[in-house]
Amino acid sequence: MLKTVLLQKIKPYRRVNKKGFTLMEMLIVVAVIAILIAVAIPVFSAQLHKARVATDWANLRSFYADIQTDYMTTGEQNPKVPVDWHTNPAYDWHSVTFLNGQKVKMKAGFCAVSFTKDVGYSIEYECNDGHPACHLSLPAQ
Numbered sequence: 604m605l606k607t608v609l610l611q612k613i614k615p616y617r618r619v620n621k622k623g624f625t626l627m628e629m630l631i632v633v634a635v636i637a638i639l640i641a642v643a644i645p646v647f648s649a650q651l652h653k654a655r656v657a658t659d660w661a662n663l664r665s666f667y668a669d670i671q672t673d674y675m676t677t678g679e680q681n682p683k684v685p686v687d688w689h690t691n692p693a694y695d696w697h698s699v700t701f702l703n704g705q706k707v708k709m710k711a712g713f714c715a716v717s718f719t720k721d722v723g724y725s726i727e728y729e730c731n732d733g734h735p736a737c738h739l740s741l742p743a744q
Contacts, residue, residue: 655711656730656737662707663714666699667726667741670716673702674723686718712737719743 624632670684680686683702688694696713700706712730719725722743730737 652711652730652732659709659712659714659728659730660739662709663699663726663728663739663741666701666707667724669701670724671744680718680720684716684718684724686716686724688715688717717743 670681673681673684681702683700685691685694688696694715696709696715698706698708699714699716709728711732712728714726714728717725717727725743726739726741728737728739728741
């Protein structure tokens with residue numbers, strides 16, 4: 604009889620419906636999410652770098668078309684295009700200025716513009732990380 608009375612008093616305090624998660628289940632979920640984030644961050648960083656390099660390449664190709672067209676039209680080097688990177692310590696390696704005055708900064712690298720008489724301009728680009736796959740060479744044609 605005493606046992607029955609004690610069980611009746613304890614029963615209301617028991618949880619009949621176990622809704623929610625246990626602490627162990629929550630820890631496992633947090634650990635799995637942490638592992639997924641640890642794997643995703645390097646992949647995301649690499650894709651972000653590739654996108655920045657692709658932006659630089661597109662800007663340089665457009666700049667190259669601009670200055671090379673000017674050279675083919677006039678037959679002379681345009682003084683607005685700096686090509687003295689090997690002698691000028693103040694040369695801006697991290698941006699290019701189009702002939703219309705628009706200045707574009709490089710997102711992930713640096714470039715050097717050269718001029719060869721009777722051939723035209725050439726551009727060399729390297730990314731800041733030095734990856735060989737990021738090298739771009741636009742030769743004088």
